[in-house]
Amino acid sequence: MQVGNIIYQYTRSYSRRRRSGQGDRMSRNKDKYESNNPRRQQTFLTAEDIAAGKKTCWHGIEITGSVRNLSPTLWKFEHLTALFLNDNCLTRLPHQIGQLANLRTLDLSANKLRSLPAELGELIQLRELLLNNNYLRVLPYELGKLFNLHVLGLHGNPLGKDVLSIYNEPNGTSKLLTYMLDNLSVFSK
Template identity: 35%
Template sequence: MMYEEQQQQVRTMMNSARNKMRSQVKVDSNRRRSGSTAGNGVEEDQRLEIVDLSGMSLDELPIPSLNLAAICKLDLSNNNLQNIPESLTARLLNLIVFDVRSNQLKTLPNSIGCLSKLKVLNVSGNLIQSLPRTIENCRSLEELNANFNKLSQLPDTIGFELQNLKKLSVNSNKLVFLPYSTSHLTNLRVLDARLNCLRSLPEDLENLINLEILNVSQNFQYLAELPYSIGLLISLVELDVSYNKITALPNSIGCLKKLQKLSVEGNPLVSPPAEIFEQGLNMVKEYLCDKINGTSKASHGNKKNSWFGKLAKCGTFNGVNLPAGDREGFIMPSYRSIDGMASPRYMGMFSPRRLFSPKTYFSR
C-alpha cells in the first residue's frame, strides 16, 4: 500500500473515531452544582458525558473534542491500544467508569491515581504485569477487574487503601500470593482469584465480614491448604476450592452458617472422607462441627487444643443443622456473582487471634 493511501486510512479512522465520540456522547440529566465542581474544570452549566470508543481497532487515542473533565464514563475496550497517555488520564477528574478491557496494554499510567471519583475499573484481557502503586489513591473504587493479564503480584498495601472495594477479580493471572492487606477489605463481597499460582491465602480472613463469594479454584498443584480463619467469614455463601491440592478442609468450615454452595472436586481430599461428601453439604458441616466439638474420633488430636477448639468448648460455635432441602447446594458448577448487600459491621476486634494472643496481635 502506498504511503498516501496509508495516511488517508489513518485520517479516515481518526475522523470515524471523532464522529463516534460525538454520536455516543450521552448527557447526564443532573447538572453539576458549582460548589461541587469548583477547581476541577467543570463549569456550572456543563454536564457529565459518556464517551464510547470501543471496538474501533484504534492503535492510539484520537485528540478529544471535548473537555476531559466532563467525562464520567470512558469506554476504550476492544481496541489495539498499547498505552494510555499520562496527560489524558490526569485530566479525567470526574471519571466514574473506565473500561480498557481487551487491548494490548502492558502498563497503566501512574496518573490513574488522580481518578479520585473512579468506581469501576476494567483492565481485563491485556498484558499487564503489575498495577501501579498509585491505584491505591482511587479510594472510591468499588469494582476492580484485572482478569486475564500477566499479574505476578498486587500492590502490598492495596487492601489498606481501597476500603470501598466490593468486587476484586484477578483470575487467570500468575499470582503466587494475595498481599496480607487483602484481609482488610472489609466491604469486599466477591473475591475471584481462580486460575493463578496461589500457594496460600492470607491468615486473617475473618476481617472480610461482608465476603459472600470466594473462588480460589484451579490453582492446581500450588494451593495445598486453607487457613482456619476461613470459618469466620460470617457472610460467605459460595466457596469454590476445586482443582487444587487440598487434602483436608479446615474444621472451621463447619461454622459457616450462610454457606450454600461448596465446590471441592479435583482435590485429593482425605478429610472429610468421601462417604461424608456423598451425603451433601449439611452432613459435611455437621462432620466438621463434630470434630471441633470433640465428638468425632477423628478429632482427638492436636486440633482439639487449637484456638478454634477452645472457642467451641466455650459454646461460641455450636454448628448448624440445615434442612435436608439445602443439600442440593453442595456442588457449585459455575461461578456467578451475588448482588445482595450485606449490612456493614466490623468483627475484627473479636477474632480468635486477638482473644488468645493479644500481645502478638497488637505488637505488629
C-alpha cells in the same frame, strides 16, 4: 486480574458470570473497560491510587494470571462481597482472609493450595466457597461455622475418603458442614 500494579475489579454480575462460564468482550479505554454486558462496570485502581489511600466501593475483585503472592492491601477491602482468586499459583492463603467479613463468594479454584487457614471459618456471610482443583488433603474444622454456605466446590482435591463420602451424599454440603462443626467442638475441648 492483577496486571503489573493494577487491580482489575467487577462491581456486579460476578456470580452469574462464574456459573455460566461466560466472559465479556471488552474494548480498552484510558482507565476503564467497556463491557458488552451493561450490568457490569470495570475500573482500575493503580498502585499510586492505593498508596494515596483512595477508597473504593467495589463489591468484587478478580485477581488471576498465575499470581503467587497476594498484596497485604487486599485485606483492607473489608467491604468486598466477592473475591475471585481462581486460576493462580497460590500455595497458601494468608490468615488475614478472615478480615473480609462481608464476603459472600470466594473462589480459590485452580490454585496449588495444600491447606487452608482456620480463619476461613470467620467468614460467616459466605454463601459460595469454591476450592476445586487444588491439593487439599484436609479441611479446617472451622468451616463448620459457615452456616450460610450453600455452594461448596471440592472436586479435584485429594481429600480423605470420609470427607468425600459425606460431600458426595445428597445434601452433602450441609452434612459436611455439620460433620466439621461436630469435630470442631470435639477437638476444641
